[in-house]
Every structure is written in structure tokens, then in C-alpha cells.
Amino acid sequence: MSALSVDSVQRAEQTPDERLPYAELGMKDDEYQRVKEILGRRPTGSELAIYSVMWSEHCSYKSSKVHLRQFAAKAPKSDALLVGMGENAGVVDIGDGWAATFKIESHNHPSYVEPHQGAATGVGGIVRDIMAMGARPVAVMDSLRFGAADAPDTRRVLPGVVEGISSYGNCLGLPNIGGEVAFDPCYIGNPLVNALCVGLLRKDQIKLATAPGPGNKVVLFGALTGPDGIGGASVLASATFEEESQAKRPSVQVGDPFMEKLLIECCLELFAADVVVGIQDLGAAGVSCATTELAAKGTGGMDVRLDLVPLRDPSLRPEEILMSESQERMMAVVTPDDIDAFMAICAKWDLPATVIGEVTDTGRLVMTWHGETIVDIPPGTAADEGPVYERPYHEPAGQAALNSDDAARLERPTDLRATLLSLLGSPDLSSKEWVTGQYDRYVRGNTVLAQPADAGVLRVSEVMPGATETNRGIALATDGNGRYAKLDPYAGAQLALSEAYRNVAVTGARPLAVTDCLNFGSPEDPEVMWQFAEAVRGLADACKILGVPVTGGNVSFYNQTGSVAIHPTPVIGVLGVLDDVRGRVPSGFTGEGARVVLLGETGEEFGGSAWAHVEHGHLGGLPPAAVLEAERALATVLVEAAAQGMLTGSHDLSDGGLAIALAESCLAHGVGCTVTLPGGDPFTDLFSESAARALVTVRPEAFAVFAALCGRHEVPYAGLGLTGGSSLTVEGVLDVPLDELRTVHEGTLPAIFG
Amino acid sequence: MSAARVGVVTFPGTLDDQDAARAVRHAGGEPVPLWHADTDLKGVDAVFLPGGFSYGDYLRCGAISRFAPLMEQLIPAARAGLPVLGTCNGFQILCEAHLLPGALVKNAGLHYICRDQRLRIESADTPWTADYTAGQEVVIPIKHGEGRYVADAATLAAVEANGQVVVRYLGNPNGSLNDIAGIRNEAGNVVGLMPHPEHAVEELTGGPGTDGLGFFTSILKSSLEKLVNA
Amino acid sequence: MARVIVEVMLKPEILDPQGQAIARALPRLGFSGVSAVRQGKRFEIELDGPADEAALSDVRKMAETLLANTVIEDYAVRVEG
């Protein structure tokens, strides 16, 4: 065969027995058989390319689907939900005609291979998901996990990841308003890089990934298509054509944030001009995914001339074009009447845009390559009817032993001052300024709270020119705790949700909706699958009780080295709304003479705690109980107290318990405090990690009303003392000057990463 | 009398234009959007070149932007006395366009830095800083990867001797020579600084307060004075 | 004392947004006749001793592990002269 001829449908019919390298593309025998049944013949190379990517774990959620259904089945009633799971991102109503869309996604493996580009393209991908909903992206967050902080590979991976997120996000002009950085040896070789983006739009401007209307044009716009991330596809190209793969095909993608910035502004102008019928970002499976999904959700058919796709590398084969993961591309469906206006706007932003096809009502996705038909499939079979597996699962063999290895057996410290400083300077709890200082948190001028606040808070007004003024704000937090989830994935997922929910509530925002990124090992390992099933069940149950629906998210499997998986790590993002953002509560102590009040109940809970981890390198027992009703009551109190202006500051309690919360509250604005512990065992009071707790400062004159509010909602409260002075003083227990706290807190990451 | 009109330029990749326009409004002026591909300054009283990553800042920050059609109008206008303020990327563009001496290179620490920065206003003698007093200390955010001001020894000596340093860092964040955070041209109408006064004009939004507002109130006053005297 | 040059360029199949941005700007600046631009890095390494085989092999190792990211970049080592 000549280099230019292709594996056409006609050829496939004539050569029914030709063997295609489906196994090399990760497709199982029975999956390949199903493709043959669907088509009534063997697939062409291009068709195989489409099915193999669309039916991959990443795109089809084949191992997770049966579990994820619980998010919808158990979803609490929510008037706020405008678009639920299944779209590029969920959309929630935040009032005054405004809506917010947000989603978190992983880019774990690419960030290990090439930290800078892997993390950068992770940000790029999630931002395009948000754009595809018709929104203006307004902020990003990043949730990061690495191997031990002092491990040599962490010194390679962490700075690269941070630089990638920083260079890409900063260049897009999206403020970074929060995230996490955690370390654990289990993530060496499998760092977790989860990026979240939030966007704002008018309620009536939601765009969907759909291609209705026969005769409408299909436009590919943005970056040119190159040989990016198609290591697998070249197998196909060369195997089909019995020739050596001519060029090396990289598996690493390089991002171009400048192109993405143009794409954002261009899309917003296209939306404003109302010249877009349907739109889809090009993500993992590139053109395959965009065409099959748009066609499947529209009138059912689409004709595409694949040879019209503008290329960066003219040697690309059709199979490779279909699988290319080149970044910064979008696909839109446009009526013939609007096409000129559409093209003019792309030209204004200097973006290549090409009509590559047309919507049809044939129910078939048909692609040609220089006149020959190379794809002819029912698009829904690739997009929606992928395989679904009920993977076997069972509790891990060591789980019972792990859970009975109670942290109660660990030796308790006598010098609590030393314990506080040791925890405060540990990599997990130390200041993340080394990371966050590389992120622009100010751009666009709507950032109300960012690091070191518990949640990022944004002002909503001024996003869209001409839109109704509003004083509303949104708050976002992400949290996860792999140690808790390892001990009990059901509770661990609930605790991650609880913490993010609480972090939103401490700013005064009412939690509204959830996005999740589920990072696990191999789904083919029944023990990992058990962790996954438990985590999903826990999260779905907790969402129901807290009244916040899951609106979308992402599953990342195969985070493991050999047979050793990472800790199961559900990372949860919660979005909340402030009716009046001017009433937001800042983090920590903001001034002298305020009443320091501890909310919630403290038990003796040290399983999976920061203390057990840092001081004993111990992980065992059970995590703190997830107390969802108490969590909900606490949030109600925090939101009401904020709305009534009773609070001058607040901070949630999480890793490291009250001790760390006090220290962070002092450091936030350089205001000390003198407090007395509630009266139990000082070690437990200070370091236990019981959930549903927060530390607030109350205006002295409002204390009585605040106490009554707590009483009404049955939230235990304890006045601990007053803010003021230049040290953290816990009467009779410890006394540390703020300068010393600061040195310990801020020194750790710079000492390691320079 | 109508408010002073301050042009805010948008290049492909400009990021802080919305903030700059808001800051002009807060100070009581009228922001006028200027598009890089236009050749018309729309009769504005002053021009603000905001921060960002114009053209991705791929070659050198500001290197490609300075050739934009709008710049072909702006450069002679600035030479003729039109007040121009460039912050961050805007500062870099002004240096690349040789409207200001010296250059901005990678931070000494090699990292991008975003932080609230203490500064000293050195010169209240420009249309952009008249509302400050020389020696006044302010806190304004910085956010840049390439903000280290450099110039050869002769240029640096001249800049100092002419009193062209407008703002200095207190606690040098990036290795800038002589702690220089901002400078002006000899005439004084063109000012460039790395800090972002447009991010410090409101109590609510993040940042360290409203210390940056003075740049905007200054230019509105001096534009009005010009109108009155004309 | 010798000087060795290490040149690091993105592999040809890897997107080079920097070079692309320059190439796109050139026509606007009045330069025609350029079909592509790629941007890379150039390191000048001053050696204490001569650029003998041992030194060059050291520089090659340096390029491989530190100066270039061989996942996406190629490098070349040459002695200035």
C-alpha cells in the first residue's frame, strides 16, 4: 500500500480477517468483538482508534460507573442544581441570575513523567471544561500530593509541578485561590496533581456539548493538531500499514497558555455574539471524543472531512489525528448563517479556525480522508455505550489488623510545646507560602480571600460587562486525607467532604455543591476496588445528609507502582455562596480583644492523626468519626453568625487539631492570644482531630447572642480566652512567641526546595 | 466638566486590563479601552499599560508587544508628553520600546513571586504620583517572574542622578539594582513600575488595602489641571 | 581553561509555543521568508581545565541529567573554537 492510502471502510469489508492491534491499544478481546458486532464487520484503523480511546478507563469510566451512579441516586434535593453530572462540568444557581460551574480533575501520571508540562496541561484541560459550559473561568485551585518531602524525586517533581501550575495559570490570568500540599511516602512515583477551575456565567447562558440541527457546521478552532500524546496511536498507524512508524510520537504534551488565553477571550466573545449552538473542549481523546459526543447528543449524525483538520505536522495519519491530545483546541457547532461572524471573531483573536464537517440526521458519524470513507459508526456506541464492568472487590487482607492497631497505644508526649512546634514545622502542616507565593492570587481583582484562608472567596460582580450588579460571592475549598481514607475509605471520603464543607462555611458561605477527584490504585485489584466502592458509598451518603449534590468530578485509577497502590485519596471540592460577600469572615485572629471560642466536641481521636504520623510514623486504628449532623449544625451557626456580623475571624480545626488551629490563627495576621483549655486532658484538647469543630473570634458585645445561636443549633461552644499580645499562650501548658512560631512554620519548605 | 479619560490597552495576553479600568473608575475617571491592533488613541488624556503576558511573554517580556500598531501611535505621543503608566508587563513593554531606560530580567530567585510588597515612593514629581509624598511608604502587591531591573552602570548612574527613580522596594524581592521598583523618563510623563497599584484600590478584594489608588487619583488631577489650564 | 557549549532544543515533534509565537509575529514586523522558528537554550560552560575527553564526557552527563529534560528535549555538546 502506498503511504497515502488508508484503511477505508471498503477495505475493511474486503479484508475481514486482517488483524488489528487492538490489544496494544488496551482493548480486551471481548471489547473488540463488541465493536465488530456493532459495525457488522471489522473496524477500520480509524474506527478502532475511536473505540479504543472512547472505551478506555479514562473516557468511559468502565470500572467506576456502577458505583458513581449513587451520586445521582442518593443526591439530595437541591434547587440550586442547574446542570448535574455527565456534562463537562456541573452548574449551580448562586442567585441574582448568576450561576457557577466548577470541576476538579487529575493529571497525575503526566505530572510524574514531566512535572512542569504535566501539571500545566492539567490546568489547561480543566479550564477548557469550564469554558465549554459557556462560562468565564474566574479562578483555579490545585490539590497536590507528593512522596516524602525530603525524598530526592520529590525535589524533582514538586518544583516542576508548582512551576507548571504557576506558569500556566498565571499566564491565563486566573487567580489561584487555594489548594493543598501534602506529603506521604505512598505518593512517591505517583504524585497527585488535581486541578480545579471555577467559572461564572449568567443562568440563561449555559452551553452544552451537543450538535443539533442538520446542516450546521462543525468548526475546530484553537491550536493546530500535532503528534501529542499519541504514543499508542502510532502502533496502529504502523501496524495497519505494515511500515515502520516514521516519526517518534511523544507521550508528553506541551501546553501553550498564551493560546489558551486567546481561546478563553475568543470563546467569551463567541458566546456573547450568540453564534454557538453547541461546544465541546478537546480533552483526553481529542477529535474522537469531541465528534462522537457532540454527534451523540445532537441530531445523531455528523459528516467530518478529517483531511481538513489543520496540522502542525503534515505526516500525521488519520488514526493519529483522531487520537491526538494536542492542547488548546475546541470544537463548536455553528449555523451556516453565523459562520462568517464566528470566523471573524476567531480571526480577531488570531486563532486558526476550520470548518471540518457538518451535522446530519443520519444517526452515523461518517469521516472521510481524501475522499475515502474511513469511519462510519453510530456515534453513541463510542460515546455512551462503552463497556461497564462490575469489578470484584473485597476488604483488603490487612484491613482488620490495620484498624486494630490503635493509636491509643502510642506514647503520649510530656512536652506539648515541643510537640506543637514539631507538628507546625512538619512538611504537611508547615506554611505553603513557598508554593502559593508562585501563584498570582490577585489578577482580575475579585479575590476576596485566598491563602492562607481556609477557602478561597471571590466577588461575583463585574465578571460579565453589563450583567446585573450583585454583592454575592462564592467560596471554594478542596480537601482530602489519604491516611484517613486508608484506615476507612467510607469514613475517609466523608471526612474529606466534611473538611471542605467546613472550610467553606468558616468564611460565612453556605455550602451548595460538590465536585470530587477520586485518586486510587488499580481497579483490577479487588482490594483497591473495595476502597473505591467504599469511598463512593461514603461520599454519596454524606452528600445526602449534608444536602450538597455531587455535580461532577473525575476518577483517576492506576496510581500505583507495581502492586503497591497509593492511599485511597478522594479529594473533594465544595462550592458555597455568600449572599453578601462583604460579610465574609477572614481567617484567623484579626485584632486584639476578641473572644476566642471553640465550637464542636472534642473526643480522643488520634487514628491517622498528624501527631501519630509526624511523631511516631504510625498509621493505624480508625479515623475520627464523621459526624455529619454536627457538621451541618456547625455550618449553620457559622453562616448565620457571619451574616449577622458577629465574627471577626474563624478557622476550622483539621490536621493537628486545636493546637495547629491556634498557631495558624495567630500567624494569619500576627495577633497572639491567651487561652485556657476546656479542662480535659491537655494533650487530647490540643491534638485530637475530632471533626465538626472550628475556632472563631466573636465580638465581645455579640457573645451572648452568639451563645444563644449555638444553643439553638445544639453546637457545643467553649470560650477559651482573648486575642492579643505577641505570643500564643495556653495557660499552664505552653507559651510560644509568634516570632518563634513563624520561624518554625515558614522555614520548612524553603529549606528543602530552596 | 467631564472626567479625565484614561486609555487602558489590551494586547493579546494582557491580564490586568479589567483591574486597571476598575481602578480608573474608582478614582473617578473614565477608562477607555484601547485595542493593540487599533491605530487610534481615541483622544485619551493618559494611557495605562496593564500587566499580563502579552504574546505569552515567550521571547522576552514585552518584546513582541512593542511592535503592535497601537504602539506606533503611543510611542511618539509619549515622547511628546502624553502621560503613560506601565505596570509589570506594561513596564517591560515601555523598556523594550526604549521609552524608559534599562531592562527587566528574570528574578534573582528564579521563581515567580506574588506578595504584598512594602515600597517607598521616591518621587511625587510625576503626573502619576503627585498624590503621594516623597518618602511615603506604601504596601502594594507585586506578581512577576521577570521583574529584576537592570541597566548598565552609566545608565543607572544617570537614572539616579536625574531623580528618575519613582518607587523603591523595601526588602528587595527580585534582585533589582538599587532596589528599583519603578522609574520615569527624563520628562517625567512616562512611568513604569513592577508593583500593581490597580490591585490595591479596594478594601474588600484581597490585597493589602488601598495604597495604590494614589496613582489613579494623581493622573486624574493632573489631567484635569491640564484641561483647566488649556 | 576551555569553553564548552551545550545547546538544548525541544525535540522536533514537541510543540514549541515560544518559537511559534515568534514566527507568527514576524510577518507583522515586516519580515517575510521565514517558514519556522524554534527557540531553545544555549549554555556556556567554562571549564577549569582543558576540554579533553574526560571533561566532555562529564559535560555530556551534565547535559543529560541537568541542562536538558530528555523527555522533551535534545541536546548537543560542542567545544567552542
Added chain:
Amino acid sequence: MARVIVEVMLKPEILDPQGQAIARALPRLGFSGVSAVRQGKRFEIELDGPADEAALSDVRKMAETLLANTVIEDYAVRVEG
């Protein structure tokens, strides 16, 4: 079709923190015998036509006005071969 190389380096009197950071890292990585490192840029310019005098003069102008900032950088143009 010819390829022209433009090399851009910071002037010697301008501090090069990137080069310095590399030089400082080398001993830790087990490389000795390097007294200094400087980092610059390298551009590969693909011409539509041959690298004749006219084309080279164009590239020189490009280097002077765009690729290098002559306030702080020096450049060199050479034909690959």
C-alpha cells in the same frame, strides 16, 4: 531552504542568576571542574529560500530588533552547516 542560527547571550556585565544557579548545583551533583555557567537563548530560523546575503541581513535585523534586547544582550548570527 536553509537554517540560520541566532544565539543570544546576556552581556557579560549583566548578572545571570540562571547560569549561577546551575553552576552552584553542579558540585552537589558530583560535577567538579566547572568555573562558570551562563545561560542564553538559541533560535533556529528556517528560511524559505537560501541563506544569501540579503536573507542574512534580514535575520541580523530581526536579531537586533526582536530576538535580542541589545540593552542587555549580545547576539550572533550563523548559518548552520
